[in-house]
Amino acid sequence: MASFDLDARFDLGTRLVSEAGELAMSYFQRLGSLTIKSKGPQDMASEADLNTEILIRDRLAAAFPEDAFLGEETGRTDAVAGARGIWVVDPIDGTQPFVSNMHNWCVSIAFVLDGRTELGFVAAPARRELFIARRGHGATLNGAPIAVRPAARMTDGLVGLGYSSRTPPGEFLPLLATLLDQGGMFVRSGSGALMLCDVACGRLIGYIEQYINSWDCLAALAMIEAAGGVVSDFLANDGMWRGHALAAGAPEVFPGLASLVGVAPLKV
Numbered sequence: 267m268a269s270f271d272l273d274a275r276f277d278l279g280t281r282l283v284s285e286a287g288e289l290a291m292s293y294f295q296r297l298g299s300l301t302i303k304s305k306g307p308q309d310m311a312s313e314a315d316l317n318t319e320i321l322i323r324d325r326l327a328a329a330f331p332e333d334a335f336l337g338e339e340t341g342r343t344d345a346v347a348g349a350r351g352i353w354v355v356d357p358i359d360g361t362q363p364f365v366s367n368m369h370n371w372c373v374s375i376a377f378v379l380d381g382r383t384e385l386g387f388v389a390a391p392a393r394r395e396l397f398i399a400r401r402g403h404g405a406t407l408n409g410a411p412i413a414v415r416p417a418a419r420m421t422d423g424l425v426g427l428g429y430s431s432r433t434p435p436g437e438f439l440p441l442l443a444t445l446l447d448q449g450g451m452f453v454r455s456g457s458g459a460l461m462l463c464d465v466a467c468g469r470l471i472g473y474i475e476q477y478i479n480s481w482d483c484l485a486a487l488a489m490i491e492a493a494g495g496v497v498s499d500f501l502a503n504d505g506m507w508r509g510h511a512l513a514a515g516a517p518e519v520f521p522g523l524a525s526l527v528g529v530a531p532l533k534v
C-alpha cells in the first residue's frame with residue numbers, strides 16, 4: 267500500500283490552523299459587521315464560519331488533492347474514490363460563544379487515515395492557545411507537552427458537558443442528575459472541541475455529550491489520546507457521517523463517564 271506523507275500533512279496542518287485562526291479572529295474583532303444566520307435553536311453561523319472553512323478546504327485540496335474533506339459548512343468532498351485519508355474540519359467550534367463575543371471558540375482540523383485519527387489541530391486565538399497532537403508523538407499546548415489529569419473518581423474535578431438541541435431535554439436531564447448524584451460537577455462552554463482540549467491539558471477530568479458531530483470533536487479526541495487519556499470509539503457505527511455519543515477523560519474515570527452516555531472505549 268502506498269506510504270502516506272504524514273510529516274507533510276502535520277506541517278501544513280500546523281501552519282494552516284493558525285492561519286485560519288487569524289482569519290476567524292479578524293471576523294471576531296468586527297462582529298457588528300457580520301451577517302449572523304440561525305441554523306436552528308441556539309445554533310448560529312456567519313460568513314466567518316463559511317469563509318474560514320473555504321480557506322482551509324482550498325489550501326488542503328491544493329496540497330493533498332488525493333485526500334477527502336468533510337466540513338461543517340461545506341459538507342463532504344471526495345477527492346478520489348476510496349480516498350484513504352480525510353480531513354475533518356469545524357471552522358468555528360463554539361459558534362454561539364463566537365457570535366456572543368465570548369472567547370471560548372476555536373478552529374478544529376483533524377486528519378483521519380484508514381479510519382484512525384492521526385493528527386489534531388485546534389487553534390483558540392481569543393485565548394491565545396494552540397493545541398497540536400500527532401498519534402504516537404504526544405500533544406502540546408503552545409508548544410509545551412500536555413497530559414490529562416490523574417483523577418480517580420468523579421469528585422476529583424469538573425466534567426465538560428456538551429449539549430445541543432439535537433438531544434431532547436427529557437433525555438439530557440436524567441444524565442445531569444446522575445452525574446450530580448455521583449458527586450460530579452459540570453461545566454459547559456459551548457465548544458466541545460475546546461472543552462475536550464481542556465481535558466487533554468488537565469483542566470477538566472472528562473467530557474461527555476449524548477450527540478456530537480465528527481467535526482466538533484475528532485481533532486480534540488486526538489489531543490486526549492496523545493495526552494494519555496481514554497476516548498470512546500466515536501467512529502464506530504458510522505460516526506464520521508452520522509455523529510455519535512461521546513465520552514473522554516482520565517483513564518480511571520473514563521468507565522464512569524462512558525456508562526453515563528452508553529459508549530465503549532476506543533480499542534488502541
Ligand code: LIP
Nearest residue numbers: 359360361428429430457458482
Ligand atoms: C458545538 C459543539 C458542542 C455542542 C454545541 C455546538 P458548533 O458546535 O462543539 O459540543 O454541545 O451545542 O454544537 O455548533 O459551535 O460548531
